Amino acid sequence: MAGKDSREFREIYERLLVFYGPRGWWPVTREGGSRPEYCGGPVNHSQRLEVALGALLTQNTSWRGAGKALENLISRKLMNLQSLLEIPETELASLIRPSGYFNQKARKIKTFIKFLAERYGQSWQRFFSEPADRMRELLLELNGIGPETADSIVLYAAGQASFVIDNYTKRLFYRLGHSPLGIPYESLKRRFEKALPAESALYGEYHALIVTHCKERCTSRKPACTGCPLSDLCARRGVVSGKD
């Protein structure tokens, strides 16, 4: 089974990479820049923090709104532990309004920031050097961080191999005929991690390509199957349907 997944998951990856090209995930704001751009992920700790907050802010929300919320924080020089620790939760909520669920998300950000400060103090950057499994475990204990957000932080903020699953991944691999409709998160994650070598660059690119493909082509309502780079591998090619 792992052998079959291994061949097929790699083939899907190669096809998507050729078709769309490298995605440059996760978007980060350059030093002196005003908004997040796709240029290859974080290279400093302020950017790692930005990626982690972005992962919280984009929960069940389009990236557009999350990006705008990040811009607001960055333009006010708040993308550092001390400022985020000091800002009142209500003020934080008003700044991240465009990302939706702003009250809940403000609380989640506060929870995460307090965790870093209380556990690591001044050397909070050490958090990103925790082993991937340990980091994931710590994140999952925090209110507001579930499996996808935890994996996004481990993979894109810390640069460690942990495969990210999301609804796009579930939908695409269901349509391709590789997994049942309501497959549990951990189950699909394990399949990817067994099928592929544990390389953060590979995991990061793969997830980014899946998101691109599902946003641009394999959409919820009317998938654009004509010209799809995966159509000859797909169990549901040409099947027009409402959902799924």
Added chain:
DNA sequence: GCCCAGGCTTAAA
């Protein structure tokens, strides 16, 4: 107006 968007928590069945 309805549907969807790079989820998660809490409470009810």
Added chain:
DNA sequence: TTTAAGCATGGG
């Protein structure tokens, strides 16, 4: 243990 409701803005 599975299912539903709630969270909320913004674009198509």
